[in-house]
Amino acid sequence: MSRAFDGRVVIVTGGATGIGASSARAFAREGANVFILDIDVPDGERTAAEIVASGGSGSFREADVADEEAVRQAVQEIVSERGRLDVMHANAGIELAKTIADTTLEEWRRVLDINLTGVYLACRFALLEMVKQRSGAIVITASPHALVTTPDAGAYAASKGGVLALTRALALEGAPNNVRVNAVLPGGTDTPMLHREAMVASDPEAQLKRFAAIHPLNRLARPEEVAEGVLFLASEAASFVTGTALAVDGGLLAVQSGGPPLSYTD
């Protein structure tokens, strides 16, 4: 039985943990040669080893998505090694649970460097290869914060809004060469990042429950569920889908709870 990504070459940035790790595992399960880029060496190597142990093809490269040379070099090495690049999942990102009033310029730059410039770099070097081969799919991890937000996620929301506009720009650029570019908007997902966010609150467990409850499905996503959305957008099943954002958010964006806005800090 053929698998959806047999023999395909896939890069996942921020693939050491969380949504990226689930995406890497899911692409590998579907037959892809997966390359994880991350700054987290132990978790990146562990995730790649898990993929190999379960019979898949996975490897890890240390790279900071905000470092142009590192991203350029990683993409070029992978392409010269495998001869092509079929999918870029530009996923690496960080949170900052702060109001704009409390955000220093240094913090602002760090969030924008990783979440927006990092996506630009990963997508730019991927697009250059994909345009040459006249095929490819890019999936970007954005966030519902691109559209609705909380009072203490200013820099994060701005970075994700930028990423969504970048998705559309890249989609228009890639379309004449059959390169599709889409975003996923994950709702609250049960990842190490979310648990770190919840630690800001006085009662982290209660905070996680409140996170879950703002989603109409009344639970958090498993990272595997977000990964399935990424795989769909990257797959041939989505061959007429480009420039759009798929909410994998348990109904968060469509159905307003009417409750008070959720804050990371309580």
Next chain:
Amino acid sequence: MTSSQRLKGKVAVVTGATSGFGEAIARLFATEGAALVLGGRRSGAGDALSAELRSLGADVQFVAGDVGNERDADALAACARGAHGRIDVLVLNAGIGYPGTGPFWEVPPQEFDLVFGTNVRGVWLCARAAAPLLGRGASVVVMASMSSFVVYPGETVYSASKGAVLQLARGMAGDLAPRGIRVNALCPGICDTPLTRWFIDTADDPTGTEAEFAAFAPLERMGTADEIARATLFLATEDSSYCTGSSLLIDGGATIR
């Protein structure tokens, strides 16, 4: 995303199944192992499609009727209840693009009613009749349109109906979320369906119109009914288990420029 037989053991109801998107969805769902209850206005086409899918080994019922008619919507749900006792996947696809075209002041009230009666009331009636048969884990897919978000010249009434049906899908998602049932909308752009072909063939300049349609999306082609069917399958299965209230645009990028 595993391959093949992804709807084995599932009961799927598809409205508007006699041509275009609905027919492609019925064919793909049959291939994926679903038991089908199909609805459509044209009994000849419905019977022929059912017979063909049965000959390939599928369990298929066809109910002739108009989704905008309460008795027909109830009959479709009753057929699913009688044959299977439940519905796992409900695809509310039936819709019309014509009549009702032109600037709003030229549209006769009966044409407005026909468009809304099918595209909005028909979706609501079928969902309403099917709601008691949907259990935890069931998935509803509503066929909206890129016209749920944007308006093209001459399509004011159609676009209003597709805007309404998107909001209906979101509201149903909220209503059904506590029962663990998901509702999502598919929003296609210009696709190469029999309706589009009819539009091309009856245009003053068919070749020019076809080229115009192909150039409409940044991907520089029309979509296919099969591409709509594959997106419907994603929303119908556990692959989209955390998607509800989502609208999936499948328009080749047409609405981003």
